[in-house]
Amino acid sequence: MAAKPRIKDVAERAGVSAATVSFVLNDVEGARVAPETRDRIRAAAKELGYRPNTVARGLRTQRTQMIGFISDEIATTPFAGQMIQGAHDAAHKAGYLLLMINTGQSADEQHLAAQALVQRQIDGAIVATMYHQMVEVPTELASTPRVVLDAKPQNDAVSYVVPDEAGGATAVMGELIAAGHHRIGHVTERNEPIAKGLRLQAYRESLRKNALPEDPALIEEDEANAHGGYRAVLRLLDSADPPTAVFCYNDRMAMGAYRAAAERGLKIPEDLSVAGYDNQQLISDALSPGLTTAALPHYHMGVWAVETLLATLSSTKPIEPQAHLMPCPLVRRHSIAPPRR
Numbered sequence: 001m002a003a004k005p006r007i008k009d010v011a012e013r014a015g016v017s018a019a020t021v022s023f024v025l026n027d028v029e030g031a032r033v034a035p036e037t038r039d040r041i042r043a044a045a046k047e048l049g050y051r052p053n054t055v056a057r058g059l060r061t062q063r064t065q066m067i068g069f070i071s072d073e074i075a076t077t078p079f080a081g082q083m084i085q086g087a088h089d090a091a092h093k094a095g096y097l098l099l100m101i102n103t104g105q106s107a108d109e110q111h112l113a114a115q116a117l118v119q120r121q122i123d124g125a126i127v128a129t130m131y132h133q134m135v136e137v138p139t140e141l142a143s144t145p146r147v148v149l150d151a152k153p154q155n156d157a158v159s160y161v162v163p164d165e166a167g168g169a170t171a172v173m174g175e176l177i178a179a180g181h182h183r184i185g186h187v188t189e190r191n192e193p194i195a196k197g198l199r200l201q202a203y204r205e206s207l208r209k210n211a212l213p214e215d216p217a218l219i220e221e222d223e224a225n226a227h228g229g230y231r232a233v234l235r236l237l238d239s240a241d242p243p244t245a246v247f248c249y250n251d252r253m254a255m256g257a258y259r260a261a262a263e264r265g266l267k268i269p270e271d272l273s274v275a276g277y278d279n280q281q282l283i284s285d286a287l288s289p290g291l292t293t294a295a296l297p298h299y300h301m302g303v304w305a306v307e308t309l310l311a312t313l314s315s316t317k318p319i320e321p322q323a324h325l326m327p328c329p330l331v332r333r334h335s336i337a338p339p340r341r
Contacts, residue, residue, distance in 0.1 A: 005048040013044035021045075066097045067309065068117035068125040070110060070138070075102040079280060080130045083149060086302025087126060094310055096123070107136075114138035124309045127151070128302075132162050132194045145312045149305040150298075152194075152323075159308050159322040161301045165195045168294030168328025169202035169247070172275045175292060175330060176245045177210050180338040181273060184212075185243035187232035187253050189224035196249065199277065203247060218243055222253075229256025237264050237272075244339035245273035251280040254291055254335075269337035279331050290333030297326040 010025075011018040016037060023031035024041045033041075044050075069087060074080045084100065091098045099117060103109035117125060118140055125141050128149035135151040137158065148160035176184050186203045188196055200219075207214050220235050222228030229248055236243055237260060248254035254276035258268060266272045268289060276284060279295035304324060312319050 005045075005050040007050070009048055010041065010045050010050050013048060014041045016041060025050075064121050064123055065095055066099055066120065066122045067091050067306065068114075068120075068122040068144075069098050069100040069128065070113050070117070070125065071100065071102050071128045072105045072110075072130055073102060074128055074130050075100060076104075077130060079278075080150070080296075080298050082298035083128055083302040086299035086304075087128075087149070087306045088302075090303040090306035090310075094306070096306075096310070098306075111138050111140060114140035117141075118144060124313055126305050126309060127153075128305070132165065134194075145309060147305045147309045147312075150301055157321050159312075159319075159324070161304045161308075161324040161326055163195075163296050163301070163328050164325040165198035165328065166202040167325070168277060168296075168330070169199040170206055171328070171330040172247055172277065172292070172294050173203055173206035175332070175336055176247060176273060176275060177206065177212070179245070179273060179336050181243075181245040182212055182339075183215070183218065183241065183243040183245070185218045185220070185233070185236045185246040186249075187220045187222065187229055187236070187246060187257070188249040189228065189253075190221045191224070199249060217241075224250055225252045226256040226259070229253030230259045231256070233257040233260035234263070237261070237266070243272075245275070245336070248274065248276045251276040251278045251283040251291060251293055254293070255283055255287060258287055269335050271340060273336040273339070275336060277328075284331065284333070287335070289335050292333045292335045293331050294328045295331050297328060301326050 007018050007021050011021045020033060021041050024033055024038050025045060074083055088098050101113040103113055124145040126147050126149050127135060127137050129135055129151040133151050134154045135148060136154050137146060137156040146158050148158060150162060153160055188200055204214055217239060220232035222232040233246055246257050248257055254274055257274045261268055261272045268274055276291050276293040279293045284291040284293045
């Protein structure tokens with residue numbers, strides 16, 4: 001087997017000292033090396049297939065260049081996977097490796113995961129959840145820089161990022177009202193996640209701010225899936241004074257709204273405008289016509305979590321915890337039109 005290339009080999013190929021190679025490949029701050037020399041060293045390292053010894057670097061810098069990522073079930077559901085992608089891209093850009101453990105919503109697994117990551121001397125940790133909720137940060141991470149992603153920490157004063165649920169709902173309602181709708185139904189889920197209350201509150205406030213009547217008969221609850229949306233919208237359409245538009249708690253309920261409208265002989269958006277929330281792949285852009293919805297900013301939240309964690313790691317002073325609301329942009333498609341009546 002061919003011997004691994006050494007730093008000495010790179011130095012000989014580039015025509016510089018081994019110390020200069022070490023300065024460049026380890027990104028030593030303050031090292032005065034000309035740009036053309038840096039390029040020559042990196043080219044020589046690439047040609048030889050040289051890789052710096054990360055263990056030796058860790059001993060010298062007291063950093064492993066690794067970030068732990070503990071999730072409940074993000075990795076097993078495609079819906080929120082963009083959070084992982086965003087975190088990975090931000091970590092990779094900064095030269096960090098993301099170590100991910102999926103706990104399956106088990107508290108015991110979460111503690112074991114945190115313990116395993118700490119034992120591997122991670123530089124920092126991200127605790128992430130599939131949807132906006134309250135979360136307990138594992139106590140094993142108490143001495144590790146940490147950030148909470150898509151949740152609010154229940155037992156820890158640390159930075160966290162969550163979607164601006166109310167802002168996205170306000171944008172959706174603004175689109176429906178601007179199209180001329182005065183009777184707007186809202187179908188929401190039966191349980192009580194944080195997102196439900198914030199989106200419902202924004203629905204009601206949008207009606208008030210636009211001097212539109214609040215009719216309790218226009219709000220229906222059911223399961224937060226296509227079947228629940230179908231049943232809830234059917235009840236609205238069969239009421240004495242049905243709405244001309246429906247704002248759905250999520251895109252899955254909106255998918256059920258399309259089915260309900262079709263069964264009642266209504267065309268979307270000519271006879272009934274429909275809007276959703278989440279911008280869930282394989283639903284919002286696959287429906288016909290395409291669904292106007294508010295997008296959950298999963299990718300950008302993942303990036304923010306890593307960048308905030310890295311800022312903490314690089315700071316020489318304590319950083320005050322941040323609570324960040326990530327905007328949920330409106331995605332316009334073709335499911336909204338002016339009402340016929």
